[in-house]
Amino acid sequence: MSDSEGDRIRRVYRHYMPTVSARWDPDNIGNRVIVRDRWRLTRKLFERSGQLSLLHGRVLDVGCGVGKVLRGFIEMGARPDKCVGVDLLPERIKEAQETYPDIEFHCANGEHLSFPDGAFDVALAFTLFSSILDDGTAAAVAREITRVLTPAGALV
Numbered sequence: 001m002s003d004s005e006g007d008r009i010r011r012v013y014r015h016y017m018p019t020v021s022a023r024w025d026p027d028n029i030g031n032r033v034i035v036r037d038r039w040r041l042t043r044k045l046f047e048r049s050g051q052l053s054l055l056h057g058r059v060l061d062v063g064c065g066v067g068k069v070l071r072g073f074i075e076m077g078a079r080p081d082k083c084v085g086v087d088l089l090p091e092r093i094k095e096a097q098e099t100y101p102d103i104e105f106h107c108a109n110g111e112h113l114s115f116p117d118g119a120f121d122v123a124l125a126f127t128l129f130s131s132i133l134d135d136g137t138a139a140a141v142a143r144e145i146t147r148v149l150t151p152a153g154a155l156v
Contacts, residue, residue, distance in 0.1 A: 005134040006088060006109060012131075013089055035072075042156065043076050051154050052077065057121030061085040062110045062145055063128035067096035070103055073124070084120075086113065110141040118150045125155065 046052040055078040061070045064085030074080050080102040087093050093107045108114065110128065123145045132138045145155065 005132065005137045009088060009131055039072055039076070046076070054121045054154050058082045058084070058119060059122045059124065060115070060120040060148060061124040062141070063087060063125060063131065064096060064105065065092050067100045067103060067105065069124055069126050071100055086110065111137065111144055113144050113148050115148045117147055119148050121150055121153050123149050123153065123155045
């Protein structure tokens with residue numbers, strides 16, 4: 001990310017996360033329903049597209065936060081040793097590593113992923129692009145995600 005866009009995201013999340021995280025408390029039944037429905041629909045999309053087998057390959061979550069989405073994909077069949085999460089914010093990576101020690105996590109900028117071309121079968125970007133306001137940065141991140149996906153890979 002350009003320094004200014006990366007710095008802006010870091011500033012926003014520094015103030016945003018404590019307040020918003022409380023709103024997404026798993027004890028809230030509405031939040032549990034939203035999460036349950038998201039996983040049900042995601043699994044259905046993989047099954048209908050015939051791509052459920054992709055979950056047996058390598059899975060990358062760009063903007064992984066604290067790792068909850070990757071954990072959900074593991075519950076759908078992905079292997080923890082083939083899952084990788086990257087996030088711009090080191091404190092989120094630290095929490096992810098502590099919470100999910102069986103998953104590989106890296107503090108990284110989505111514009112410059114340190115993985116070879118075609119390294120992943122599935123890439124996840126659940127809320128990534130809603131956090132990036134600069135069009136050039138968003139395009140660069142999208143190009144980088146495309147680069148690390150196999151030609152038959154899936155972007156969720």
